[in-house]
Amino acid sequence: MALIKENIDRRASGTVRDYSAWVANQLNKEPFVFARSQGLMKLPEGNMPRDFFNLFATDGFYDHAVKETNIQAEEIFFKNPSPWARITLWKELTVREFHIFLGLLLHMGTIRLNQLNDYWRKGKLFDLKCFSNFMSRDRFQGILQALHFSKNPESDEPIPKDRLYKIRPLIDLFHERMNNIYSPRKELCVDESMVLWRGRLIFHQFLKNKQHRYGLKV
Structure with a gap:
């Protein structure tokens, strides 16, 4: 009670500022006008789904993914001495081949099978030529094994504290592209x-x- 009485006395004497007056005056302020353009700021080159996908998957994305995947494949190769390992047959990944790999990977979302090997089976109930005609099973699994987007820390370097450092380049690329092509x-x-x-x-x-x-x- 003594503290409440002290605050009342200080307000009455003018030592405590009264903020109630300027709150009411805010009603006279003009509202902010939303003047920024809305929606897509950069249109795709065509009307196909791939054209819209390429708004995000730029040449820089493909080059970065291919480079890091090739580096990761080399690390796996030198760490795996088994002569029967799939990685021993590795050949350098190209951007064109990565396009095919990514297309097959996305197409697996529309054709659901129990196992990855089923997409390359030759039985009458399977035989999906759209997979085997463009890429072999071993090559697809090899790329999937080596798929990488961020360089691993060296043995004498500490592990990054960022828990998403493995895909941080993709996240940064997505944020950058969103700022360039879309305005909310x-x-x-x-x-x-x-x-x-x-x-x-x-x-x-x-x-x-x-x-x-x-x-x-x-």
Whole structure:
């Protein structure tokens, strides 16, 4: 009670500033006008899905992915002395071949099979020539094994504290491209979502009330 009485006395004497006056005057301020352009700032070169995908997957992305994958393949090769390992047949990955690999990888999302090898099976119930005609099974699995986007730290270097350092170049590229090709509208809705993930990851979460209980919160 003594503290409340002291504050009242200080306000009455003018030693405590009263902020209630300027709050009411804010009603006379003119509203901010949203004058920025909205939507796509850079249009794709065509109307095909690949044209829109290439807004993000630029030449810099392909060059970086191919370079890091070739470096990773060399590291795997020198660390694996087995003469029967798939990596012993490795040949340098090119951008053109990476386009084919990425296309087949995305197409696997529309044709669901139980195992990766099933896409190259020759039985009557399988025989998906769109895979075997463009890339062999061993080559596809070899690229998938060596797929890399960020250089591994050297033996005398500490492990980066960034838990996403393996894919940080992709995240930075995505943010950069979004700033260049898209401007958000005036009204924004920001929400979080769970991406299904049951693998081994230090920051995966479990939320029992979500449809995907195990996953990554985005």
